[in-house]
Amino acid sequence: MTPNPNESSLEEFHLQVKRPVVSEKPEKIEIVYVNVFIYSAYHIFALYGLYLSFTSVKWPTIILGIILWTLSILGTTMGSHRLWSHRAYKANLPLQIFLMICTSIACQLTSYNWVRDHRMHHKYSDTNADPHNAKRGFFFSHMGWLLIKKHTEMKRxxxxxxxDDVHSNPVLMFQKKYAIPFMGSLCFIIPVLIPIYFWNESFVNAWNFNILRFILGVHSICSINSFAxxxxxxxxxxxxxxxxxxxxSLVTLGEGFHNYHHSFPWDYKAGELGNNWLNFSTATIDFFAKLGWAYDLKTASDAVVEARIKRTGDGTYKREDIKESDRGKKQKNIGL
Ligand SMILES: [Zn+2]
Ligand SMILES: [Zn+2]
Incomplete structure (x- = not known):
């Protein structure tokens, strides 16, 4: 019987469909020079923006940058990651539109491409079919993968x-269709115009500081693929x-509990420490759940987590060290 991905969790679906063998053969690196040029330029603007932030950038511009960084990380963690890649919870239309706007402010691929790459990452973790295979080293998994041609195993x-679920999602398909004008405006134009128009910031300050905000967001999310x-x-x-x-976890608002996340990818908390300050993304999902905008939140039960720790853990877990209040609510328990 063909499994129906709409009825089972995505990971259960992928487990039921036999995973093809991935070749471990290394491949010649082909650099994409346009991307190297673009990312180098971003970093030069960002470094200048950092210098300017200590000398002449106005306070409201810095506060705006912090707000936009926070929104862009939340969009990526709550939207592209936990909602659309893993379907760890459901969201109503207004919340999906809000999260799509946030991922557009982040401008780290369209959410469509993010989901595709991330599902590859989980299904083929740390093999040649994983876009940011950590076996290829720190630099490759952090940012190098954005600068070279994809491995043929990924394409194959x-x-x-x-x-199919992404193709039938009008919010994500809208973003994909209008990616360049829509995401370009929300990430690179409007955040520069606001400080110039409302508090007379100079163009040089507004532009370079916004690129600093953007590139810090990129490094935050990339740190999950490298450090974590x-x-x-x-x-x-x-x-x-x-x-x-x-x-x-600190620089991604809650995505550093990554051994837990790969063990229980369908858990909306993406970590056992559900509701503390290290997992602001979970706290924000909980907030929207109270409003009724987020629902059907999935989590792993204590029993399932404990069994997994005993079966496959490395022995570093000290359950008694973790406060019950940090574990988060168990809205819906599903086992492996
Ligand atoms: Zn990972
Ligand atoms: Zn994930």
Whole structure:
């Protein structure tokens, strides 16, 4: 019987469909020079923006940058990641539109491409079919993967990823269709015009500081693929590369509990520490759940988590050290 991805969780669906063998053969690196040029330019603008922020950027511009950084990270973690890639909860139309606007402010790929890459990342973690395979080293998994041609294994296996739900989502397809004008305006034009128009910021300050805000958002999210796959502990599963890394949680508003996340990808908290200040994304989903805008939140039960720790953990987990209040609510328990 063909499994129906609409009835089971996405990961259960992928588990039921046999995973093709991925070749581990290394490939010649082909640099995409246009991307190298663009990312180099971003970093030069951002460094200048950092210098200007200590000398002449006005306070309202800095506050606006912090707000936009926060929205762009929330869009990526709550929207592209937990909602659209993993379907760890459901969201009504206004919340989906809000999150799509946030991912447009972030401008880190369209959410369509983000979901496709991220489903590849989970299905083929740390193999040649994973877009940011951490076995290829820190730089590759952090940002190098954006600067070279995709591995042929990624191209070969790209069509093994379920994307029908994304294709039928009008919010995501709108963003994909109008990516350049829509995302370009929300990420690079409006955030520059606001400070110039409302508080007489100079163009040079507004432009460079906004690029700093943008590139810090890119590095925050990229740190999940590099730091959170290389440096930390594996209390839930020692057989996989992803780790628990508090620093990554700080700069991504809650995505550093990555060993937990790869062990229970359908958990909307993306970490066992559900409701504390290290997981602002979860707190924000909980807030929208109270409004009724987010619903059907999935989490792993304590029993399931404990069994997994005993079965595959690396022995670093100290359950008694974790306060019950930090674990978050268990709206809906599903087992593996
Ligand atoms: Zn990962
Ligand atoms: Zn994920």
């Amino acid at each position: 296996l790209g069509n093994t990823i379920y994307m 796959h290389l440096f930390g502990t594996r209390p839930y599963d020692e057989n996989i590369m992803p780790v628990e890394n508090i620093g990554v």
